[in-house]
Amino acid sequence: MTSLICTLQDHRDDVNWCAFSGNLLATCSGDKTLRIYNTRDFSELPFSPLSGHGYSVHCCCFSTCGQFLASCSTDATTVVWSMVSGEIEAVLEHPGRSPVRICALSPDSVHLVSGASDGSLALWDFPSKQLRRTGAVNDTTLVACSFSPCSQVFITGSTYGDLRLWDLDMRQLHAEKNAHDLGVTCCTFAPSILSGGQVVQFRLASCGQDSQLKIWAINKFSSGGYRMQLLHTLTGQSAPVLSCAYSSDGQLLVSGSVDKTVTVYDANNALLLYTLNQHERYVTACSFSPTAPLIATGSMDKTVNIWRLEDGCRGCGNSALTSSEGRTSAGRSKLLVGDWSEEDVSAWLVEEGLEGLVDKFTANNIDGTELLCLTKETLASELHIESVGLRNKLLRKVEELKSDSVCSGTPDEFLCPITRELMREPVIAADGYSYEREAIESWINTKNRSSPMTNLPLLTTLLTSNHTLKMAIGRWKTSH
Numbered sequence: 001m002t003s004l005i006c007t008l009q010d011h012r013d014d015v016n017w018c019a020f021s022g023n024l025l026a027t028c029s030g031d032k033t034l035r036i037y038n039t040r041d042f043s044e045l046p047f048s049p050l051s052g053h054g055y056s057v058h059c060c061c062f063s064t065c066g067q068f069l070a071s072c073s074t075d076a077t078t079v080v081w082s083m084v085s086g087e088i089e090a091v092l093e094h095p096g097r098s099p100v101r102i103c104a105l106s107p108d109s110v111h112l113v114s115g116a117s118d119g120s121l122a123l124w125d126f127p128s129k130q131l132r133r134t135g136a137v138n139d140t141t142l143v144a145c146s147f148s149p150c151s152q153v154f155i156t157g158s159t160y161g162d163l164r165l166w167d168l169d170m171r172q173l174h175a176e177k178n179a180h181d182l183g184v185t186c187c188t189f190a191p192s193i194l195s196g197g198q199v200v201q202f203r204l205a206s207c208g209q210d211s212q213l214k215i216w217a218i219n220k221f222s223s224g225g226y227r228m229q230l231l232h233t234l235t236g237q238s239a240p241v242l243s244c245a246y247s248s249d250g251q252l253l254v255s256g257s258v259d260k261t262v263t264v265y266d267a268n269n270a271l272l273l274y275t276l277n278q279h280e281r282y283v284t285a286c287s288f289s290p291t292a293p294l295i296a297t298g299s300m301d302k303t304v305n306i307w308r309l310e311d312g313c314r315g316c317g318n319s320a321l322t323s324s325e326g327r328t329s330a331g332r333s334k335l336l337v338g339d340w341s342e343e344d345v346s347a348w349l350v351e352e353g354l355e356g357l358v359d360k361f362t363a364n365n366i367d368g369t370e371l372l373c374l375t376k377e378t379l380a381s382e383l384h385i386e387s388v389g390l391r392n393k394l395l396r397k398v399e400e401l402k403s404d405s406v407c408s409g410t411p412d413e414f415l416c417p418i419t420r421e422l423m424r425e426p427v428i429a430a431d432g433y434s435y436e437r438e439a440i441e442s443w444i445n446t447k448n449r450s451s452p453m454t455n456l457p458l459l460t461t462l463l464t465s466n467h468t469l470k471m472a473i474g475r476w477k478t479s480h
Contacts, residue, residue: 001310002264002274002295006042008304010035010049015298017059020289021066024083025296027285027304028057034071036083039289042306047086052079058101063109063126070112072100078114080129090129096120101143106151107462111168113154115142121156123170135170137162144187148202148218150430150460155204155218157184163206165218165226174218174226180208186243190250190267191464194432195456198222203231205253205267207241213255213263215270232270236263242282248290249428251468254297256283262297262307278305293467309471340368352397360385374398414473418443418452426470427463431456434466 013030020026024045025037033049034057055074062069068089072078078092078100094100098116105112105126112124119140123133137158144157153173155165161183165174190203202218213234219227239258246253246267253267262276262283276297285298293309340348345366346358360383366374379391416423416436425437431451435443440452440463449458 002276002307003310004276004278004305005294005308006306007278008035008037008042008306009302010044011302011304013056013302014284014300015302015304016057016284018285018287018296018298018304019060019062019069020287020291020294020296021062021069021083022291024062024066025287025289025304025306026060026062026069026071027296027298028060028071029302030056032057032073034060034069034081036069036086039292039294045086050081050086052081052088052091053077055099059103061103061105063105064107065109068109070103070105072103072114074099076100076116078103078112078124080112080126092122092124092129092131094120095122095131095134101141102145102156104145104147104154106147106154107149108151108460110151111147113145113147115145115156117141119158121166121170123168133168133170135166135172137164144184144206146188146204148189149191149193149462149464151462152459155187155189157187157206157208159183161208163187163204163216163228165228174228176216176228179206179214180210180212182209182240184208185241188245190246191248192250192428192432193430193459195430195451195454195459200459203250203267204228205244205246207244207255209240211235211237211240211257213237213241213244213253213265215253215267234263234265234270234272236265236272236275237261242284243286245286245288247288247467248464249466249468250464251466252288254286254288254295256286256297256299258282260299262286262295262305264295264309276305276307279303290465293471340371342367344368345371354390354394354397357383357385357390357394371398372401411476414469414476423469423473426466426473428466429463430458430460434469437463437465 011029015029018027028034032053033051036045036048053073053075057071057073060071069081076094076097080089082089094116098118100114100116103114112126114122119137121135125132140158140160142156142158147154153167157163161178161180163176163179185208187206194201200220204216207213215232217229217231237257237259241255241257244255253265255263260279264274279299281300283299287296295307298304349358379385385391416439418439423436426434427437428434433453444461
């Protein structure tokens with residue numbers, strides 16, 4: 001389930017967009033301002049609001065590192081802001097001086113694209129803030145744009161109703177005419193890349209004035225050609241759908257509508273999970289946090305609602321908040337060894353007939369994580385355990401713990417394909433598989449950027465946190 005945790009009421013006009021970075025939330029409005037909040041407590045930053053646009057601010061987006069924020073406006077500019085100081089880093093004037101309705105940054109933060117009311121497109125080199133390419137879609141207004149997770153292509157949507165795929169040379173790769181009757185309102189790529197055989201596949205969500213939310217597969221063939229295929233049409237809202245966004249792991253999809261509702265879907269199975277009804281007017285914006293189970297939704301009622309996905313918090317929170325007082329061996333076995341407290345380690349030593357080591361372990365603050373990292377060298381040089389037999393016995397017991405954690409009926413999808421251990425920080429790589437973050441980062445650094453599962457080259461080294469899988473692992477841990 002979801003719960004409303006706070007409502008931000010600082011804007012004086014319609015909220016047009018909202019975007020998360022790792023620790024910030026940005027919102028923009030018809031009141032010409034952007035407001036920046038700390039996602040820890042949703043307090044406004046000292047330099048907020050940001051005032052630099054002359055007219056309504058339509059869209060905003062963070063660079064991947066969160067250091068910069070880009071925003072675009074009816075004043076025909078895209079402004080780049082520093083999230084360290086709140087100062088303006090650059091003002092990019094759109095060619096033709098037409099009102100800019102949409103802007104998007106590539107995941108690698110190398111390119112910025114902006115689309116305008118006259119159908120013109122501008123592709124900027126983001127580090128230098130220099131204009132690189134221009135393009136256009138005639139007789140329409142561009143209102144939607146999103147970069148692929150590999151940063152090499154982007155898609156635009158227009159009031160004409162079409163979706164168009166472009167490369168970085170502003171060549172049109174594919175046009176999906178009449179994707180939404182009466183016009184597209186928003187589109188967004190899923191963060192993962194699926195690959196197999198001679199095909200690389202992206203997932204895309206789009207919504208429009210036809211009251212529909214659609215999920216597409218965009219296939220790239222080894223020949224260089226592209227094809228779009230409609231996978232699902234979601235009809236959970238009764239009026240035009242104005243905004244949509246994927247979760248950072250691509251498992252969930254949220255949308256906001258003229259019917260004042262927010263809907264959350266299981267993106268893979270196209271199932272409606274929740275319908276939220278707290279806004280008083282059209283819901284114009286929605287965004288998932290990349291680091292926490294949070295959704296932000298903005299509305300023409302001038303507010304931004306912050307929602308928490310309770311399933312994720314409950315699953316992850318219980319193991320983190322479990323008290324060690326009075327915990328039995330059976331209770332401790334429900335936790336990963338890495339989650340054991342110092343008291344758990346001491347109790348385990350006693351159970352294994354190693355009570356003589358309790359004082360040494362307590363003095364050195366050995367918890368479950370430290371226990372799993374012990375070696376012969378650390379036992380001898382740091383813990384000063386002189387007996388070779390005792391050191392070997394302890395290490396054998398630790399290896400048994402590791403083996404038990406893998407062979408205890410753990411669902412295979414919860415195990416990292418590289419280490420075969422239960423994942424703590426699962427991330428999705430470009431091959432579409434989930435791995436333990438540390439394991440895949442090490443693999444990428446030493447294995448020439450090939451997929452551990454397919455042996456094919458990884459199109460990008462970008463890793464996306466798999467929050468849905470982390471939530472599922474958390475729920476499994478508390479029930480076992």
